[in-house]
Amino acid sequence: MHVFGADFSGARNPSKGIYYAEGLLKESTLHIERVVHCDDRMDLLAAIHFSKAPWGLDFPFSISAEAMQKLNTAGWDALLALTADLGRGDFDHLLEKCGIPSCEVRCTNHSMCCRAADAAVYAFSSLKKTNPNMRMMTYAGLKLLSYIRRLGDKVYPFDQFDQGASRLYEVYPSHSWQQLGLKRNNNLTQFIDRFYEQYGFKVTVKDKQLNLPGLDAADAVAACVTLAYVIDKYKLEGDWKRQHHWISELEWASRYKEGLIVKLAKVRE
Numbered sequence: 010m011h012v013f014g015a016d017f018s019g020a021r022n023p024s025k026g027i028y029y030a031e032g033l034l035k036e037s038t039l040h041i042e043r044v045v046h047c048d049d050r051m052d053l054l055a056a057i058h059f060s061k062a063p064w065g066l067d068f069p070f071s072i073s074a075e076a077m078q079k080l081n082t083a084g085w086d087a088l089l090a091l092t093a094d095l096g097r098g099d100f101d102h103l104l105e106k107c108g109i110p111s112c113e114v115r116c117t118n119h120s121m122c123c124r125a126a127d128a129a130v131y132a133f134s135s136l137k138k139t140n141p142n143m144r145m146m147t148y149a150g151l152k153l154l155s156y157i158r159r160l161g162d163k164v165y166p167f168d169q170f171d172q173g174a175s176r177l178y179e180v181y182p183s184h185s186w187q188q189l190g191l192k193r194n195n196n197l198t199q200f201i202d203r204f205y206e207q208y209g210f211k212v213t214v215k216d217k218q219l220n221l222p223g224l225d226a227a228d229a230v231a232a233c234v235t236l237a238y239v240i241d242k243y244k245l246e247g248d249w250k251r252q253h254h255w256i257s258e259l260e261w262a263s264r265y266k267e268g269l270i271v272k273l274a275k276v277r278e
Contacts, residue, residue: 014233030233065180065236068150069135070268092151124267130184182231
């Protein structure tokens with residue numbers, strides 16, 4: 010099975026910040042075959058759609074249920090439809106108009122600023138405005154999800170699993186680095202070695218890929234490895250109705266509005 014991981018960009022000009030990694034998952038080993046730079050979000054959309062494979066994507070797939078209520082959206086589908094019809098400035102203006110704060114925090118609790126899934130991995134709020142601008146990351150990501158679903162592809166956990174379509178999963182590579190006790194860097198050797206030590210999951214790469222051009226490319230690989238491991242260990246593909254042990258009760262109860270982040274467990278089992 011081919012598995013992909015992508016580092017995303019919400020910038021107006023995303024040409025420097027989008028990479029994806031492609032790996033072959035075979036007999037509990039992930040073979041990283043290539044790391045690709047995308048000049049535009051359209052390149053990423055096309056790669057996702059035509060792959061008919063699972064993808065781990067590094068951006069928020071939703072906002073908090075409380076913020077959604079402020080926007081007067083009935084649910085996740087309505088949020089996607091709303092976002093798809095807005096320009097970047099309009100999206101930001103609407104959040105301000107509805108009284109949604111800038112949320113300059115890392116998440117520790119479920120709130121208007123933070124989804125349950127964000128709090129579980131100590132992520133930045135998907136509504137944060139500065140350094141980094143997560144609002145525009147969220148805006149661009151929601152638009153991508155809206156378009157990709159119109160093409161028939163499926164998003165975990167909101168949709169029904171479909172083996173014949175591309176499947177999109179939210180991941181948070183920073184959490185994977187943290188779980189391994191590593192700082193983000195563009196040398197894969199330490200990441201791969203530590204991943205095997207802690208989780209018993211083998212990753213192979215070609216020598217020329219061990220030193221990547223930057224942190225965005227490294228995060229794409231981390232996203233790919235994280236998703237491949239969870240698919241292999243927990244049989245995530247095919248059963249999107251199962252609550253795995255790395256999903257809390259609050260995350261599970263909120264999943265159809267706020268989504269879930271596919272993540273590593275705290276300890277090796």
